Amino acid sequence: MAAVEKIFNDTITDRETQDKTLKWVGTRAPRPDGVDKVTGRAKFGADTYLPNMLYGKVLRSPHAHARIRSIDMSRALALPGVKAGVTRDDFPDYPAGAVQPAGEMVINYRDMTRNIMAREKALYEGHAVAAVAAVNERVARQALSLIEVDYEVLPHVIDVEEAMKPGAPLVREDLITEGVEPAPEEPSNIAKRVEFGHGDLDLGFSKADVIIERSFKTQPVHQGYIEPHACLASFSEDGQAELWCSTQGHYVARGHCAKLLQMDVSKLRVTCSEIGGGFGGKTVVYLEPLALALSRKACQPVKMVMTRDEVFRASGPTSGASMDVRIGATKDGRITAGEAVLKFQAGAFGGSPVPAAAQCAFAPYDLDNVKTIGFDVLCNRPKVAAYRAPGAPLGEYAVESVVDELAKTLEIDPLEFRLKNAAKEGSDSSYGPKFGPIGCVETLETAQNHDHYLSTLKPGQGRGVASGYWFNIGGQTSATLNLCEDGSVALVVGTPDIGGSRASLTMMAAESLGVELDKVRPLIGDTSALGYNMLTGGSRVTFAGGIAVHGAAEDMIKQLRERAAATWDVPIDDVEWHGGQAVAVNGYKDQEDPMGLLDIAKDMAKSGGPIVGRCSTNAQGAGPSFGCHIVDVDVDKETGKVSVARYTVIQDAGKAVHPSYVEGQYQGGAVQGIGWALNEEYIYDENGKVENAGFLDYRVPVCSDVPMIDTVIVEVPNPTHPYGVRGVGETPLVPPLAAISNAVENALDIRFTELPMSPPRVLAAIESVG
Amino acid sequence: MRYEVPETKGEAVSLLAMAEGGGRVLAGGTDLLVQLRSGMVKPDVVVDIKKIVETREITAENGGFRVGAAVTGAELDEHKALKKLWPGVVEAVELIGSTQIQGRASMGGNLCNASPAADTVPALIAAGAQCHIAGPDGERTLPVEEFCTGPGVTNLQTGEFLVSFTLPSRPPHSGDAYLRFIPRTEMDIAVVGVGVSLSLDSNGICVAARVGLGAVAATALLVAEAADALIGTSVDEGAIENMISAIRSACRPIDDKRGTIVYRTQVSGVLAGRACRIALQRAEQS
Structure with a gap:
């Protein structure tokens, strides 16, 4: 136990924050679930x-x-x-x-x-x-x-283009496409058509000096969580x-x-x-x-x-896609029009993430003329489930590949080209709303000045960059702070901790209450413990949970002030909460000794009973997060094997409550992206059966496949959150596919339009150009 | 299912003979346990051979080594003299699985599993290793390249099991190497594997060579034509190119989830060239 306490104390002194008004938010505090996980005490699903x-x-x-x-x-x-x-x-x-x-x-x-x-x-x-x-x-x-x-x-159908053809085997015999006027009379596998955009494409393309149009194809992939x-x-x-x-x-x-x-x-x-x-x-x-x-x-x-085999055959993969992208730009590097048609495998039931892909595809750009069309297409695969920024990595892969090619054709530095067209506060997003304060430009400028981008490549290497965007969400959230009789605090939240939310929510609770971090113990309550909580997803928990926890702390502080006021027999307005203590102010200043949590807690029974801070809210105003990735690759030209030599993730976190966890999210997204770009794919036989339902032949990266992923946390605060937080968990998976493809293009002078860039595909491409 | 742990070769042979084909030998178990769990095999008796001393020993013999069939990868890696004499064989063993698997997996099991893609087999073939087999009719010896007869099928008869390998002595200026191709960096199965062993005379002329090729045919192959392309040369780039051509001609791969015919054939030549250059460098330095 002594050793654990020592770790705790050592880490607490590792203060990164320059913001002197914050004691806990922005530090690398020990994780509340850490000891249980390293000792094997933690209980997982089985x-x-x-x-x-x-x-x-x-x-x-x-x-x-x-x-x-x-x-x-x-x-x-x-x-x-x-x-x-x-x-x-x-x-x-x-x-x-x-x-x-x-x-x-x-x-x-x-x-x-x-x-x-x-x-x-x-x-x-x-x-x-x-x-x-x-x-x-x-x-x-x-x-x-x-x-x-x-x-x-x-008869069955797997491929999205095949599934869209007239006469394809119908997954659902009575499916009439939604979103098409007038509604088609014949059933098909196309569940839905969506369209986003603004402006006049024809006008935009007529102003372009260069127009590049490419078609892309990707294979379906699985999230690859380790726990079945x-x-x-x-x-x-x-x-x-x-x-x-x-x-x-x-x-x-x-x-x-x-x-x-x-x-x-x-x-x-x-x-x-x-x-x-x-x-x-x-x-x-x-x-x-x-x-x-x-x-x-x-x-x-x-x-x-489930066995691993069942996880692969029957649980939530994401779509494979066919995508057509056309973008035009002037000689001086201004994009005049962008168009994308995205066709996504939905699996056996409608609901692929193609709407989100269509909304995010051009989000990093401030465009006058933009249109994206998406098709949600049934096929004989498991129904897709959400996968980290659902759909966005695919749409961004296609768009950011063409953007890269445009920059190269126009002989403009790819980051400079992106900056010339970058979305900023006040820009009309490509899918509708006007952007509030966002960090797109800041991530690009950070990338431009980063040692990685300024460094010289080794012979044979290639470098690629790409931007990425995810909305992030808020949603229904409840939190409770229970004051214990010894002045310690039990925090109860209702969102499973996937990416460090127990740590970040506890830190925000301690910060808002003004108490020591180790006096707050977080628990994830069961469904009877709290009001409704939406799930952990959409990078929402540190944002929405932070608002709920801060609200619960404010509720508790109000009660603590009331108890102190009653004890001192002074008006509530003459009691303030400072540094974790009730302090008499105004006419009563210095007349009463401040009361801390322990002082109030030990006499709770006398002053009115248990003290519980509560907040239930439907959090709004999740700040979107932009990222920019830089990657260097080596390509073995004799075997077609691509290795990632260096990788840097730059992303806007709004405010990093726990920087280590934020960095972990950045790194994890990049690693999943490396797998998606280079090796991961479902392989089907002619009967539509999966041939690689296991981690041996479904190749997620192993540790030795990836370099240490470098990270830079950019902080453009989200004004709707008490600590400026934006969601960070999903954006890290948006840029890697394009960034790696752009790097391979840079190394080989070959533009790949198909994922994964597995060794046989890469070698075949190298040999086809001689 | 019965689990038996005999302490002598004779007991093991009796148990396996009595099972009449319903017996499976357990060494490290890194293949067998997976097969049991998935229902691929349903043996009546599992015969654990690890208590039979000869299967667990590495002993110097006639300038080479006798290596027990159940000696683990980790033990081979820690045996300095063996690693010095046959670095290519040991590096092939080390490629199997992860660090944890290395504590259990054995060269004998890797051979007896009879996967065409087994990493140790091309290296053992290149090394000219011999298999020592115990059975109801006594012991016999077989070159490694004759041990497997098809995917999952071996030359072992009912009641027989693999006891040990002989890795021969070698003249000065000899070297070997094994390379495989996998899409990842580890924890994967060879798309192609090539082992090369060669010996030079004092003038740097190749006087002996053996080349083993894995994952491109139903069994790992000894490619005599590839060796012939090197023998009598100074292993210059021209000779290596001829060796690569011979390797590609010897490939009889299939298209599967791990690689295409075209890809495997192409990359087998690439790896053969690279393995040959490493073996040459080792020979020049020894």
């Missing part, structure tokens, strides 16, 4: 156990597309040790249009009920068809082999239930499960575990409703844990 617990397993479709004629569970249910089984018959159907916004995606219950358990058809390889609960995993697996499913195998989906459900005979799961939002999971189980939301209590990565992929439910339904039937707790 780490909760109950007496009499059963093990649930899912039977998954071996076909990419098949009508389910019948499911016979009788032999499986007759196997000794099997306690329950569920199929499509155990879940309600919902009509089309039963939609609800959730985080950065829209939830459609018609689709969700079909995604968690196939109904009319199995729509992708790995689609859940039935589930069983048994006394152990071995029996459960054996039971799966006894389930008889009669499939009528149908896992949960434990316990339904009691009176219809009340408990659920423990690894999720990005236990309130959101509660709502989905209650809807799918047709129960009151209040009767389901959900507790989130520590989470081994989510990146958007744990904003939806897969196993949870199945475990609950099995537990309800068996009247015993049911635990379910």
Whole structure:
């Protein structure tokens, strides 16, 4: 314990902030979850156990597309040790249009009920068809082999362009494209068309001296979180239930499960575990409703844990895309018009992130004439889930590749070219709203002056840059501060901690209260502990949670002042809160000894009872975050292997509450981008089955694949947040695809328009140009 | 499923013979446990050979080494004399898996798993290593290049198991090297692997060479034509180019998720050239 305390004290003195008015915000304080994680004490999704617990397993479709004629569970249910089984018959159907916004995606219950358990058809390889609960995993697996499913195998389609063609196999036979006037008469796989922009494209292109038009294609990728989906459900005979799961939002999971189980939301209590990565992929439910339904039937707790294979075949990937981009510019480097058509794989149900991609694609630029069109296209893959700035990396990849080519054609430095066209406060964004204070120019200028950009490349290396943008969101958030009788404070929040929110929220609570950081202990409450909390996503938690925590602190301070005023028998207006103490002011100045938290806490009972600071809010005004990445690559021209030699992330954080965590977000996004750009892709066989459902052949980078990622935190404060915070978690994944592609172009003088730039593709391109 | 831990070769042979093909040998288990877990294999008996002393020893023998089939990668890496004599073989072993895997995985298991992409096999073929096999009819010896007969299939008969390898002695001015291509830097399976071993005379003329090629055919290959391109030359760039051509001609790869025919054929030549240059440098320095 002494060693831990020493670490705590050493780190506390590591003050980075130059802002003398802040004591905690801006420091690299120790993380509240750190000791539990390094000692193995932390409980992840699969780490909760109950007496009499059963093990649930899912039977998954071996076909990419098949009508389910019948499911016979009788032999499986007759196997000794099997306690329950569920199929499509155990879940309600919902009509089309039963939609609800959730985080950065829209939830459609018609689709969700079909995604968690196939109904009319199995729509992708790995689609859940039935589930069983048994006394152990071995029996459960054996039971799966006894389930008889009669499939009528149908033609399938994976590729987005193929899926859009007339005559393509229809994933949903009655799907009429939304967003097209007049509505098409024939069904197709195109779920939706969206369009954003302003100005006059023809006029814009007529003013251009150079117009570059390119088509891009990317393969679908998975978020690659290390922890597989896992949960434990316990339904009691009176219809009340408990659920423990690894999720990005236990309130959101509660709502989905209650809807799918047709129960009151209040009767389901959900507790989130520590989470081994989510990146958007744990904003939806897969196993949870199945475990609950099995537990309800068996009247015993049911635990379910996905294998890695199941994670790849059945859980939230993101889209592969085909994209066409056209941009025109004048000789002096002013962009006159930009147009993009983006076609995204949605998977088996509509809801790809193509709208966000279309909105973000040109966001770093102040343009008079811009238009982006997006198509959301069904195919026989798992339904996509959010993935870190959903869609934005793809749209930005295409646009930032063409921007790079324009700069090269015009012989203008790529950062200079971006600065000539950069969005700034007051610019009309490419998708509608006018920008408030933003840090786009600041990140570009920081990049221009960074040692990395000024350094000389080694022979054979290439350098690329790219900008990136993400909106960030706020949303419904609740927080409570409970004053303990010894003057310490328990902070309860309702957002799972994925990227360090316990640390940042505690720091803001201590800052706002004016108390020592180690007097505030954070806990993530279950769904019965607080009012509603939207999920951890959209880079919202440090922003929206910060507002809630600050609000709760202000609520508590008001009560503390009231107690002090009552104790001193002075008017409330003559008591102020300074440095963690109630101080008498005005006519009572120096007449009373200041009262700290302990002084007030020990007499709480006498002065009016427990003191609880609360805030529930729907936080608005999340400041968007811009980033600029610089990357150097080496290319082995004989094998086509691209290695990242140096990488720098520059991004606006508004205010970095905990700089180490912010840097970690920057680095993590860059690493995921390196994987996406160079090696990650789903590989399908001719039957639409995934050939690489594991980390051996689905190649996320390993540590030795990446250099130490350098970071620069730019701080252009967000005026709507008490400490100036902007979300930082997602923007880091937006620029890497283009930055790396631009670097490869710089090294080889070959423009790649397809991802991943895997060694066989790169070598083939090198050999094709001789 | 039974788990048996015999302490002699004879007991192990009896257990495997009695299982009549339903037995699996366990050394490090880094392949077998994965196969058991995924349901790929369902043996009646698992025979752990690690308590049989000969499978766990490295002993000097006739200027070379006898290496037990269950000696781990980490142990090979720490054996300075072996590493000095056959650096290419040891660097091939070290490429298997991660640091944690290295504490369990063995050269014997890597060979017996009979993957065409096994890293140690081309290096062992280049080294001229021999396999010592125990069985119901006594012991026999087989060159490594004859051990695997197809993907996942070996020359071992019912009741037989691999006990140890012999890595031969070598004349002065000899060197070996192994290179593989993977899209990552580690934790991956070879798209192509090439082992080269060569010996020079005092004038720098190549007097002996062996080249092993992995992941481009159903089994790892000994490519005699590639070696012939080097023998009698000073291993100049012209000779290396001829060796590369011979390597590419020997490739019989498949298109799969890890690489295309064209890519594997092209890169096998590139790696053969690079491995040859490293082996040459080592030979010149030894």
